[in-house]
Amino acid sequence: MIQEWRLDDGQQTLVLAARRGRLPECVYWGAALPAREDLGTLLAAHGIDVTGGMLDENPDLSLCPEAVRSFPGQPGLILRDTDSTPLLPKFCFAEAREEDHALYLTYRDDDARLGLTFGFVADPETHVITCDTTLTADRPVHLHWLAAPVLPAPQLSDEMIDVSGRWCGEFQLARTPWSAGMRYRENRTGRTGHEHFPGLIIPTRGTTNCSGEAYAFHYGWSGGHRMLAEELPDGRRQVQFGHAARMETAPGTEFRTAPLYITYSNAGLNGCAVAFQRHTRDRIVQMPRPDRPRPVHYNCWEAVYFDHKLPVLQDIATRAAALGAERFVLDDGWFGTRDDDTRSLSDWTVDPRKYPDGLTPLIDHVHSLGMSFGLWFEPEMINPDSDIHRAHPDWALGSEDQTLGRQQKALNMALPEVRDFLYDRMSAILSAHAIDYIKWDHNRVLPMPDAAQTRGSYALIDRLRADFPLVEIESCASGGGRIDLGILRRTHRVWLSDSNDALERLRIQHDAALFLPASVTGSHVGPRHCHTSGRVIDISMRAWVAAQRHMGFEMDPRELTDHEAAVLTEVTGWWKANRGWMMRADILRLDSADPAVIAEQQLARDGSRFVTFAGKAATSAQIAPRPLRLTGLDPAATYRVDLINRATAPNLSRGKPALKQGPLVLSGAYLMGHGVTLPWHFPETMWVLEGTRL
Known part of the structure; x- marks a missing residue:
């Protein structure tokens, strides 16, 4: 028995095929094929020869390569039974369901009492295919590894491009030559991470930004993840993405990967970039007010840090508005007794020392200038020196003697009582004030990866979004530490880096454009003397680099000379005049x-x-x-x-x-x-x- 299926979106074709009811393999992924193409012939043509030193039949590089079928590389599933006995399932065809531009294939192993379903949805407008894998069992089992649908990598490729990085140095492209063996990267920090953005691009030989073929992947998950790109002894290549190993700490009866977003381009790396930019902007991010222009953003962090004084902030807001700002964001330091970063995280009540009349006087002043108001939170974190930690030390994730990060621990977001507490505190602030923006920060890695932590964070954001649908949320994690399509499905902007150095930003923005559109990428004009690099950069360069993305300011406007203020006002005016089309434009490197x-x-x-x-x-x-x-x-x-x-x-x-x-x-x-x-x-x-x- 031969089975075959195809997905088309006008730019690319994906062909899946299988023999004898086995798991299907991808026998073609690339430029659009003619409608008359015989898929059975493709399956036959896809097969490679057998010679000495090989098995009598080449094991399938299927959507979930099976160890039990003698697959020589990394399997797509590693699983143990309820009693921890290793399971080596052998799946057979059960059902196929085809819809408009969508395909769902279900397989079962009746002896092991397991099910496996692959889903594929093609988007004819953005040219991104979204796919995932779901495992089911009739009793609780222990999951070590589950890959999203496994796809082949092109043979006419000499290298792969994945993304490394660090704080203030995000989105560094790492080019690795293909060779026998495996490129294995696993992020076990519990968040998307500066260290390895969950993306991969595989260009064919000679591909540039503007020409040639490329295949691209992005795993839309905000917790730890694993990526592997392996060349088998027979020359075939596979790419796997999934959650980091052992992230599911409890046994379960159903496990599902995050969506894996894939695209093929015959227009160089830019073709992949445009597909991801459009899909992120038009399909993933759900703007509260989609018809409202993106406002020029002002954030007070690098102007005052924790030193909040109402008259100073009002003066700064007045100056920012005169420069063209349309949104004012009050950053860290407004709550508890937060005079530095060692205390009060999780004590989400307004500091009466700094704001004896609450936040209302500042908000009213900001509104009187025609600006909207935003507020900083770091909900998932807690300082040991806080009222809530003293009352509920058991709410912290990890051991009591764990290594702290920025003098803080993470809250256990898997606990309903933690999420309820955070919702109550945050909703009280949002209900009592006219706030239309949250800067949602996440300033330390987790003590261990845990998928339940990510799902708990998602649940809190989803609950707040449901009850405050007009509040826009920015995802920040020490800058670009949590940027992926999982968090962007719930948020509306990302803080690409804590570096406001225009020279650093120029490169970071350029490389991040392989995945991110301008409309969600915040970029701010920083201080004359950059606080993270020590570099002094002219105002014109700082302003134009910020004008490449969602423009904002993050410096003390009191430092500006008349010349600097004039340049910044002029560039901001240019950005406002052009943002209507630029925020929907394609960024081509x-x-x-x-x-x-x-x-x-x-x-x-x-x-x-x-x-x-x-x-x-x-x-x-x-x-x-x-x-x-x-x-x-x-x-x-x-x-x-x-x-x-x-x-x-x-x-x-x-x-x-x-x-x-x-x-x-x-x-x-x-x-x-x-x-x-x-x-x-x-x-x-x-x-x-x-x-x-x-």
Whole structure:
């Protein structure tokens, strides 16, 4: 018996096939196939030869490779029975259910009394396929490892790209050559983590940002996860994603992976990036007020830290509003006796020493300036020096003598009483004040990974969202420590990094754009003297880097000179005038001929306009700028291009390149085939180029 199924979304085709009722394998994933393609022939053509030193039949690289069928690599399921006896199930076909752009396949092992279901949903607009795996049992079993549907990696690929990072240095792309064996990364910190964002891109040979084929994966889960990319002895390659091993600490009768989001591109890495950006923005994030423009954001953290004084905050709010801010966020330090980061986490009541009349006077002042008001919380954490820890030490997750992080422990979010307490405290604040934004922080890793912790956090957010549907939530975890589509299904913005250093941000934003759209990516103009890097950067660079994403300020506006205030006001005004289309634009990473230049092009969905940001992160090896090729344009169309910040050209730019003199009219073919020639500029500066299709 041969069975085959296919999923199409107009850009990619996924073909699954199986013999003799076994688990299916992916026999094709790539560019869209003709409707008439014979899938049975594909299954036959997919098979590899057998020679000396091999088994008489090649074990299937199925959607869940089975150890019991002599699979030589990592299995997709590791399981023990109620009495801890290892189980080696052998699944057979039970049911197939096909819906519009969706497929669900169920298999059973009657002897082991287990069921396994694979789900696939294709999106013809975003070109992302969402898939997951569900395991069922008729009695409690112990799960060690369950992979989301296992997919093959391309053979014509020399490397894989996954994502490393650290605090203030998130989204560092790690390129690893394929070789016999396994690239194995497991995040056991209990949150998504700076250290390994749950994503993987596999480019084929010669792929760049703008051309070639690539396959991309993202695991939408906010707890610890495991990724492995393995090359088998016979040359086949598999990719597995799932929760970190042994995250399910209790036996159960049903286990389900998080969604695995996959996409194929024949337009370089940018094709994968656009698919993930659109899917995140249009399918995952549910904005409370989708028709409201993204407001210019002001956060007071790097202005005052814990030193809250009402007159100072009112003055800062007034200055921020004059610069163009539309939302004011009061950060850490407003509650309990919170004078530093060693105390009061979980004591979510307003500090009467700092706010004798409560938060209302500050909120009223902010509203009088035309700004909305936001508030910082770190609900999942607790300081030992807090009233709640003294009353309920048993609410803390982990042992009493655990290593602290930032003088805090994590609350056990699996406990209903903990979630109820947090809901009561937070809802009391939200009910008593006109608050439309929460900055939700998570500043330490967990003492151990536990899937119940993540599910408990999800449940609390879901409950608050249900009762306060107009409150927008930002996910922050020491910056970019909890960014994934699991948390973004419940939140509306991410704080990409605690670094407000524009030079660091330029690179972080560039690489994060492989997965994240501008509309959810917060980027702030930091202080003149950066608090995390010590670097001093000109206001123009700081402002334009923030204008690449959801723009905001996070510095003390009292430090600004008249010149700095004028530049910031001008760039903010430009961002406001363009945010309507930019927040829905596709971010395309450009292949810069000069390694010192980090450049991107934000292209409107209808292709009618674009803006190019060319940031110079270092000193160029050559003396004159190399042309910068654009992408995604209509070769036959004509575009008017204009260097909008030409007035910032330094005195050492002595020549007369055409763009320095005024706008040009050029074909899409020229802009993509030759590129734009920009004036000379210093390192740590940015050129901004606007384009309009005529």
